[in-house]
Amino acid sequence: MRRKTRQIHVGDVPIGGDAPIAVQSMCTTYTRDVESTVAQILRLEEVGCELVRVAVPEMEDALVLGEIKKRIHIPLIADIHYNHQLALEAxxxxxxxxxxxxxxxxHGRKALEEIVKACKERGIAMRIGVNSGSLDALDKQAQMQRIQIRRRSDGVVERSDPAEERRREREQLAERMVNKALEYISWCEELDFHEIKVSLKSSAPLTAIEAYRRFSQRSDYPLHLGITEAGTLVPGAVKSAVGLGILLAEGIGDTIRVSLSAEPEQEIPVAYEILRSLELRNRGVTFVSCPSCGRVEIDVIEVANEVERRLAKVQTPIHVAVMGCVVNGPGEARDADVGLAGGRGKGVIFRKGQVVRTVPEEEFLDAVLKEVASLLPEHEARLVYPEGGIKESAGRHRTRDEGITEIPVLRK
Incomplete structure (x- = not known):
């Protein structure tokens, strides 16, 4: 069961309580560059971002926030460090x-109190963020990874346990993070301010998991989940899926961000995939494709990647399958809203479990996207299947007798 938290609002987006788990991201632009920042936020909106954060390191960045706010459609969050005057201007x-x-x-607590008073006057929320790195935790990783061996005076040989050392250090750090967050919350509560959400991030998933678990046992404020500095696309997505997935499966978390060293638009599909996998959100495309193997006689990888790319902006819940062999293909394709089961240069198109038609390999892309578009609202259908149809082909034909034969491949 999902942990019951108090509900706050960030703009018109409810966070906590019974509200859906919200997905957010952060801009990579210099905030003072209004045009670039607005353009990036609009791209984030297209792929389903529900809240966006921007860095405000200097007053020049703070002074343009009003202009940015007027030109976007999702709540705007200002990321503030060190200088509380930046928060007041934001x-x-x-x-x-x-x-x-x-x-x-x-200026510590005094500065926070000024920010809280300003938030109360304007009726806006605050996120209190405590990152493991901000606590100046000692880096003992190298020491802990060595097995320490010593002989006692009675002749018994003792071996240290690096895993136990890491576990103990992780628990101590997580407890320090939670205690700091609760201390900061108490400062706000003394001013009768409760529009708070909390993050307890770490680049180590197990540390973040431990901190969020401990906090959720001691407070009902809503939690923003994240694995900070998670890495590039693949390792970052994996670490985020592990860390966030474990917490979400335990009912912990009210809003999430997948932090990647990539374009922020790439963070959003990963976040929604985590939520869909746990049946916590039903927004966008649930995409199924086979990993390819020696049974496959179409280039299912190329076709699947191209279909997924073209469906990236779809927010309507829809299940699409691209399969490439006779073993699992027909079943998975039949279970989807739109499915392709391909093999030997041709494929069967399914729609809601029924066979629509059989098409040659060069028409796979057109046939799948046309069927998907037929199930979407008009504005999304135009994005997926433009007037005139899909003229290009995707993939390469392959047979066990002849190897792989090139056919024209789409330029990305």
């Missing part, structure tokens, strides 16, 4: 939330 500019780490504000 609030004056009309942002929907400020993200603060009270531990690094130059």
């Amino acid at each position: 609030i004056r500019q009309g942002v929907d939330c400020v993200r603060i780490n009270p531990g690094n504000l130059i």
Whole structure:
């Protein structure tokens, strides 16, 4: 069961309580570059981002937040460090939330109190963020990874346990993070401010999991989940799926961000895939494709990648399958809203479990996207299947007798 938290609002997006788990991201642009920042946020909106955070390192960035806010359609969160005057200006500019780490504000509690008063006056929320790195935790990894061996005076040989050392250090760090977050919350509560969400991030998934678990046992404030500095696309997605997935499966978490060293638009599909896999959100395309093997006689990888790319902006819940062999293909394709079961240069198109037609390999892309478009609202259908249809082909024909024969491949 999902943990019951108090509900707050960031703009018009409810966080906590019974609200859906919200998906957010953060811009990579210099905020003062209004055109680039707005353009990136609009791209994020297209792929389903529900809240967006921007960095505000200097006053020049804070002063343009109002202009950015006027040109976007999702709540805007200002990320503030060190100088609380930046937060006060961001609030004056009309942002929907400020993200603060009270531990690094130059004037400490006094600065936080000024920010809280401004948030109360404007009726906006605050995110209190406590990252493991911000606690100046000692890096003992190299020491802990060595097995220490010593002989006692009675002759018994003792061996240290590196895994146990890491576990103990992780628990200590997580407890410090939670205690700091609760301390900062108490400062806000003394001012009768409760529009708070909390993040307890770490680049180590097990540390983040431990911190979020401990906090959820001691407070009902909503939690923003994230594995910070998770890495590039593949390792970052894996670490986020492990860390966030475990917590979400335990009912912990009210909003999430997948942090990747990639374009922020790539974070959103990963976040929704995590939520869909746990049946926590039903938004966008549930995509199934086979991994390919020696049974396959079409280039299912190329076809699947191209179909997925063209469906990236679809937000309507729909199940699409691209399969390439006779073993699992027909069953998976029949179970989807739209499915392709291909083999030997041709494929069967399924729609809602019924066979629609058989098409040659060069028409796979057109046939699949046309059927998907027929199930979508008009504005999304036009994105997926433009007037005139899909003229290009995707993939390469392959047979066990002849090897792989090239056919024209789409230019990305």
